Amino acid sequence: MSNNFYKYHALGNDYIVIDPNKTEIDLTEEAIKIICHRNFGIGSDGILFGPIFEEDNINLKILNPDGSEAEKSGNGIRIFSKYLVDQNYVESKKFKLQTLGGEVAVEVLDDTGNLIKVDMGTVTFQSDLIPVQGESRDVVNENLEVNGEDFKVTCLSIGNPHCVIPRSEISKQLALDLGPYVENHEMFPNRINMQILKVIDKNNIEIEIYERGAGYTLASGSSSCAAANAAYKLGLVDRNITVHMPGGEIEVEIKEDGHVYMTGGVSSVAKGDFTSDMWLEIRG
Numbered sequence: 001m002s003n004n005f006y007k008y009h010a011l012g013n014d015y016i017v018i019d020p021n022k023t024e025i026d027l028t029e030e031a032i033k034i035i036c037h038r039n040f041g042i043g044s045d046g047i048l049f050g051p052i053f054e055e056d057n058i059n060l061k062i063l064n065p066d067g068s069e070a071e072k073s074g075n076g077i078r079i080f081s082k083y084l085v086d087q088n089y090v091e092s093k094k095f096k097l098q099t100l101g102g103e104v105a106v107e108v109l110d111d112t113g114n115l116i117k118v119d120m121g122t123v124t125f126q127s128d129l130i131p132v133q134g135e136s137r138d139v140v141n142e143n144l145e146v147n148g149e150d151f152k153v154t155c156l157s158i159g160n161p162h163c164v165i166p167r168s169e170i171s172k173q174l175a176l177d178l179g180p181y182v183e184n185h186e187m188f189p190n191r192i193n194m195q196i197l198k199v200i201d202k203n204n205i206e207i208e209i210y211e212r213g214a215g216y217t218l219a220s221g222s223s224s225c226a227a228a229n230a231a232y233k234l235g236l237v238d239r240n241i242t243v244h245m246p247g248g249e250i251e252v253e254i255k256e257d258g259h260v261y262m263t264g265g266v267s268s269v270a271k272g273d274f275t276s277d278m279w280l281e282i283r284g
C-alpha cells in the first residue's frame with residue numbers, strides 16, 4: 001500500500017481522489033477536514049473515495065470538506081470517471097457508478113477522459129423527498145424568508161438537495177451573503193445546496209453556487225442540473241441548457257422521460273503522497 005492521492009478539477013471545482021485499493025487511510029471527519037483545508041492540507045472542495053468494488057458494482061463515496069457525506073456530485077462523478085480511465089480500471093467508454101444518491105450512467109466522449117457525459121437520473125420537487133419541512137407538496141416558486149428578507153425559491157433533489165433562487169442580477173457576493181443562511185435554514189433538515197439563478201435566454205442560464213458542506217464553489221455539476229431543471233419547471237428555458245458558472249460551462253439536457261444529462265470537462269492536476277507530518281496532523 002502506498003500513500004497516494006490524486007487531484008483533479010472540473011471547471012475549478014476541485015477534488016482529491018483517494019483510492020482504497022492503493023492507499024490505506026482512516027477517513028475520519030477530522031482527517032477529511034485537514035486534507036481539504038487550503039492552508040493546513042492539500043486543499044479541495046471534497047474527497048472522492050473509491051473505487052469500492054462490490055460484486056459487479058463500482059461504488060463511489062463523496063465527502064464534503066466539512067466531513068459530511070454527499071449523496072451525489074456531478075463534477076465529482078465526472079472527475080472520478082476520468083480517474084477510472086487514467087488508472088485503466090474501465091475498459092469500455094460506457095459504465096455505471098453507484099452513489100448514495102443512486103446509479104449514474106457515464107459516457108466518456110474522448111480518448112483522454114477530459115470530456116464526460118453523465119445520465120444523472122431524474123429530479124423530484126416533492127418536499128418529503130428533498131427534504132423540505134411542512135406539508136407534502138412540490139416546492140415550486142414558494143416564499144422563503146432568509147435572514148429577514150423574502151425570496152421566491154424552487155427546491156428539488158437529483159439525489160442531493162438543492163434550493164434555486166431566481167434573481168435578475170447575481171453575484172459571488174450575493175451567494176456568499178445568502179449561502180450560509182439558506183444551507184442551514186430550518187426548512188431543510190438535511191441542509192441544502194444553493195444556486196442563485198439568472199436566466200439569460202431560453203437556452204442559457206448563469207448561476208452562482210453555495211454548496212452544502214463546502215461553501216462557495218466555482219462550479220457544480222448537480223447544481224447545474226438543479227438550476228436548469230428549476231428554470232425548466234418555471235417555464236423559463238427549453239430542454240437544452242448551457243449553464244454558465246464562474247469556473248466554466250456545463251451542458252444540461254432534460255430528456256422527455258425526465259432523465260437529466262450533464263456534459264462537461266475534467267482535468268487532472270497532480271498526483272502526490274501524503275507526508276508523515278500530514279498523518280500526524282490527521283491523528284492529532
Ligand SMILES: N[C@@H](CCC[C@H](N)C(=O)O)C(=O)O
Pocket residue numbers: 013045046064069070071072073074075076160161193211212213214217219220221222223
Ligand atoms: N460539487 C458537487 C456537489 C458536491 C456535493 C454537495 N456539496 C452536497 O453536499 O450535496 C457537484 O459538482 O455536484
